[in-house]
Amino acid sequence: MSAMKQEAPERREIEELLPWHAAGTLSRRDAQRVEEALARDPELARRYALVREEFGETIHLNETLGAPSARAVEKLFVAIDAEPGRRPAASFNLGSRIGEFFSSLSPRTLAWSASAAAIAILLQAGLLADIMLKEKTGGYETASAPTTDPGVGTFTLIRFAPQATSDDITKFLEANKLSIAAGPVAGGLYKVRVAVTGIPKDELARIVKKLQEDKVVSFIATTE
Amino acid sequence: MQVLYARHHVRVYRFVLRLVRNEATAEDLISEVFLDVWRQAGKFEGRSAASTWMLSIARFKALSALRRRPEEELDDETAGQIEDHADDPETTLAKKDKGSALRQCLTRLSAGHREIIDLVYYHEKSVEEVAEIVGIPEATVKTRMFYARKKLSELLKEQGIDRGWP
Numbered sequence: 001m002s003a004m005k006q007e008a009p010e011r012r013e014i015e016e017l018l019p020w021h022a023a024g025t026l027s028r029r030d031a032q033r034v035e036e037a038l039a040r041d042p043e044l045a046r047r048y049a050l051v052r053e054e055f056g057e058t059i060h061l062n063e064t065l066g067a068p069s070a071r072a073v074e075k076l077f078v079a080i081d082a083e084p085g086r087r088p089a090a091s092f093n094l095g096s097r098i099g100e101f102f103s104s105l106s107p108r109t110l111a112w113s114a115s116a117a118a119i120a121i122l123l124q125a126g127l128l129a130d131i132m133l134k135e136k137t138g139g140y141e142t143a144s145a146p147t148t149d150p151g152v153g154t155f156t157l158i159r160f161a162p163q164a165t166s167d168d169i170t171k172f173l174e175a176n177k178l179s180i181a182a183g184p185v186a187g188g189l190y191k192v193r194v195a196v197t198g199i200p201k202d203e204l205a206r207i208v209k210k211l212q213e214d215k216v217v218s219f220i221a222t223t224e
Numbered sequence: 225m226q227v228l229y230a231r232h233h234v235r236v237y238r239f240v241l242r243l244v245r246n247e248a249t250a251e252d253l254i255s256e257v258f259l260d261v262w263r264q265a266g267k268f269e270g271r272s273a274a275s276t277w278m279l280s281i282a283r284f285k286a287l288s289a290l291r292r293r294p295e296e297e298l299d300d301e302t303a304g305q306i307e308d309h310a311d312d313p314e315t316t317l318a319k320k321d322k323g324s325a326l327r328q329c330l331t332r333l334s335a336g337h338r339e340i341i342d343l344v345y346y347h348e349k350s351v352e353e354v355a356e357i358v359g360i361p362e363a364t365v366k367t368r369m370f371y372a373r374k375k376l377s378e379l380l381k382e383q384g385i386d387r388g389w390p
Contacts, residue, residue, distance in 0.1 A: 015370070016366040016367070016369070016370050017366070019344045019345065019369055019373070020344060020350065020351060022345070023344055023345055023348045024348070025344075025348055025349065025350040025351075025353075026350075046388075046389075047389055050377075050387055050389055051373070053322075053323075053326065054326065054330075054341070054345065054373065054376065055345045056323075057323055057326040057327050057330065058330060058341055058342065058345035058346050059345060059346055060323070060327060061327045061330050061331070062238050062242070062342065062346040065237075065238045065241055065242070067233075067234045067237060068233060068234070068237040068247075068250070068251045068254055069251060071251055072233070072237070072251040072252075072254050072255050073229065073233070073255075075251075075252070075255040076229070076254075076255040076258050076259060076262075079255060079259045080225075080259065080262055083259075083262075083263070
């Protein structure tokens with residue numbers, strides 16, 4: 001009896017972890033503790049089967065809830081379009097530039113992009129932040145550099161190939177007279193200025209097609 | 225923004241819908257959630273997963289909406305205590321299998337219990353992430369989940385399905 005009393009708090013502690021064990025969200029250490037307890041305690045194992053049952057039915061229930069209609073996204077875009085534009089920060093700050101990027105995009109013109117490898121994006125983000133910093137501090141000057149206002153000019157959205165190095169991207173930008181205006185955002189996209197003024201759609205389409213053929217580019221779309 | 229929306233809007237919508245239980249309200253709320261995400265993108269520090277951040281915003285919006293609806297008031301103190309009796313137990317009796325009975329009982333849990341079960345099982349959030357989203361200590365997260373499951377078993381028992389637990 002006293003042994004049961006001693007065992008109860010431990011069982012309760014393990015039992016409280018069972019839902020997360022079923023969902024696979026426990027730390028490795030806790031998962032191992034649970035596995036060991038399940039192996040030596042048949043009653044706990046029986047209760048775990050109940051948890052698995054709840055887990056499956058909760059997913060089933062949620063999956064039958066459907067998805068929002070197009071009305072939700074339309075309402076979102078109307079609200080975003082109604083937001084006042086933000087001016088760029090006076091000082092260089094990657095965080096504020098990302099915020100600026102979100103502010104300056106017209107969502108309707110953005111192409112949907114597939115997800116890219118997160119690690120590659122993070123590594124590339126570091127490299128490109130360095131490139132942006134060099135641009136800002138006069139490390140090199142692109143032909144399209146006369147303006148630093150991220151809202152002026154003609155732009156594309158580019159995701160660089162994960163294997164592209166900092167040198168590859170720098171050469172690509174210089175060769176094509178491009179400059180990075182903002183980014184990266186989710187999906188590893190950068191807003192890249194292709195001209196300091198507005199250019200005809202045909203001309204922009206020709207430029208985009210040419211850039212798309214470069215191995216440094218994994219995704220490109222026009223934006224405003 | 226489109227990438228974030230494409231990746232997360234369905235799950236955020238379902239999370240909100242399970243709380244407010246009105247499709248039109250849930251759609252309005254996810255527009256508000258993603259507008260906040262758009263506004264605050266520059267402030268997001270990446271300390272937690274983007275989905276955790278969005279679910280936190282979504283939860284706040286859903287609770288605010290519920291507070292505006294006097295018939296379904298909800299706050300953090302009462303979230304874990306309110307039971308929902310919107311569904312007639314007789315309906316559950318008519319269900320043919322244990323799975324559908326379980327799903328029926330999942331809809332009859334209180335908003336606080338529905339929320340935590342969804343976050344753990346469907347949204348696959350860890351103890352730490354649930355604590356962040358709901359704004360309660362990790363120990364409370366475990367306890368609340370335990371009692372949500374216990375309540376689920378009790379509801380099943382009322383329908384004649386005894387799971388032998390608790």
